[in-house]
Amino acid sequence: MSTIDALLDEAGRTFADEGGIHLADQPAPLYRLLVLSVLLSRRVQAQLGTRAARELVGAGFGTPERMRDASWEDVVATLGRAKYTGTEQTTTALQEGARLVLDEWGGDLRRMRKAADGDPDKLREFLTAVPRLGPVGADIFLREVQAVWPEFRPHLDARALAGAGELGLPTDPATLAEQVSGDDLARLAAALVRADRDGDVREQVSG
Known part of the structure; x- marks a missing residue:
């Protein structure tokens, strides 16, 4: 072998699979990948980030609308159950990010894909506008999304x-x-x- x-x-x-995300070129799984990328971009063990992603989806916060409208305290508690650190700052960033996704992209990251038009630098620019999603998080998103957005391969x-x-x-x-x-x-x-x-x-x- x-x-x-x-x-x-x-x-x-x-x-994405470890985080319970059945990745497809559809709004909900793409948003969940964005959230996972935010969670993994901090210096935490990957298992903590993927576990936190699973907890958030399980608690019903797997779409930008649900994240935006959730009680801040409920999101903090959900991240806490996953033993994720920095829960308060991360919750604020996730809810701000959900609002950005809704305001800029209508809740559908396929619009971001269309706007990037196969240019990874343009896509990275859009991604790093998301709170707490810096260059590391953008790379995480790009590594994973190439499974369903082949124009960004390799x-x-x-x-x-x-x-x-x-x-x-x-x-x-x-x-x-x-x-x-x-x-x-x-x-x-x-x-x-x-x-x-x-x-x-x-x-x-x-x-």
Whole structure:
């Protein structure tokens, strides 16, 4: 088995899937991916971010309308149940972000996709206008959304490429992307990020 195959088998679950998001080019799952990107952009364990995303959806806050209209205290409590840190500031950012998504994009991030017109820098500009979604969060969104927005493939950012380097794989995005089908790029990106973060993943894949 090749290193790429072993990596996909061991760690090739997207963070969206781990967060309970059945990603599709539809308003609700795309918004949930945006929320997950905000949660993961802070320096927290990925498991905390994905767990918080699951809690928010389970509590009924999985659309921008529901997030905007939710009680601030209820969102804080939901994040607290997931053991997420910085709950108050994050709640404020999520509710402000929901208002931005509704005001600027009519609650539908497919309009953001259309406006970006295949330009990742333009999409990144739109994304970083969302509160607490900086360049790291924009990269998270792009890594994951390439599963359903193929015009942004391949998106293998610095963290994914660092994981590739740790495993002795190509660190040129185009060369690395040639190792898998386009439909597997989001899974590969997630697996490479895990390899960068987790020595156990590297050992299992290389062993």
